[in-house]
Amino acid sequence: MRGNINPFTSSEFALLGFLYEKPTHGYDLHKLITDPDGIGLIWNVKMSNLYAYLDKLDKKGFIHGTMQPGDAHPTRMEYQITAEGKSAFEEWLKSIVLHPRDFRQEFMLRYFFLLKYQPDNINSLCNKQHQECTKWLGNTTLQSSHVPIEEKFRNSIFQFRVTQIGAIIQWLEWIKSQTN
Amino acid sequence: MRGNINPFTSSEFALLGFLYEKPTHGYDLHKLITDPDGIGLIWNVKMSNLYAYLDKLDKKGFIHGTMQPGDAHPTRMEYQITAEGKSAFEEWLKSIVLHPRDFRQEFMLRYFFLLKYQPDNINSLCNKQHQECTKWLGNTTLQSSHVPIEEKFRNSIFQFRVTQIGAIIQWLEWIKSQTN
DNA sequence: GCATAGTATTCAATAATTGAATATCGTAAA
DNA sequence: TTTACGATATTCAATTATTGAATACTATGC
DSSP, X not given: OTTOXXXXXXXXXXXXXXXXXXXXXXXXXXXXXXXXXXXXXTOOOOHHHHHHHHHHHHHHTSEEEEEEOOSSSOOEEEEEEOHHHHHHHHHHHTOOOOXXXXXXXXXXXXXXXXXXXXXXXXXXXXXXXXXXXXXXXXXXXXXXHTSOTTOHHHHHHHHHHHHHHHHHHHHHHHHHHHHO | OTTOOOOOOHHHHHHHXXXXXXXXXXXXXXXXXTOTTTGGGTXXXXXXXXXXXXXXXXXXXXXXXXXXXXXXXXXXXXXXXXHHHHHHHHHHHTOOOOSHHHHHHHHHHHHHHHHHHOGGGHHHHHHHHHHHHHHHHHHHHHHHHTSOTTOHHHHHHHHHHHHHHHHHHHHHHHHHHHHO
């Protein structure tokens, strides 16, 4: 893809999120990120991909790798998060999701790391996201109301969106009820 | 991606779906597929991608392109669907979606072409899909019930899935109520 | 007759993804 | 003790996907 100025993917934030805790190398990061009770529930990251993401994060300046000559293990590259990476992660962690289609993975990822590092901020982010979702619902309902009944396809699409957003809001409320 | 034996993407079925009606060339297909009241509501296909998909479909034997020397237009390649492509499309059109995350685009695409070519079969597909979704819901609810309450993340993920599947089922019922 | 928008396709550059290759270490059986 | 095997750890070339821009022709209005 030409001229694509590194739009950050969530897998990359996931890596950053684990490195936020402590310096780790690729192989161990892979174990962390594929934990079937953790990120593994929402993502499927392959080893060779993961190494590519690490390179990308390194080039971006968010992490920094240093060679660890092997005494009890093969030579490996230990990555540690930089100040820039740290603040990027923290910013990301308080940012809301801007489009329904991204919610499933994007919000869950934030939720995972909030549980891990800042459980006290869960409520606050859920509230902000709830507001955003309510906005989505309003816009979509409005658009939906302008569609003539004959236009079955367009109508059904909007109806679907409304239902989906409703489900997201319902879930956010469930989370808040659990957190308090 | 090495050794990837052409897993068909839905955009390709969308093209096949338009060619099912009549032979068309890339530029016009693009107009059809980006119609903001049609597939454009669920998909965003770029020109240069579209031409690549056409190549792929051609190599696969689902469509066949012939050069149309230009009298009133630049030379263009008109594609027509083959017998094999036709039956692949028909099979696809009656197949259900197998994973919730694909529902949004996959089911809508089938719905679009059902409205266009086989409105009488909408109810039948919705019923089959409804059954499948009910299965999803059962499985997910069951899995969810085995998660200890302390495992907040896993629990929330399952809760989300249940809510999502519920929304899909609700929408399917709405569609059925509209179609009758 | 000339600029401009629309028609129609191709392409080289870049990015993403993959499976396999490489190499080291621990350990348990033969 | 050697050898076989699975776990550790990373790299790479091949393939596929995606992009913006380039090319070229036609129609239309001014």
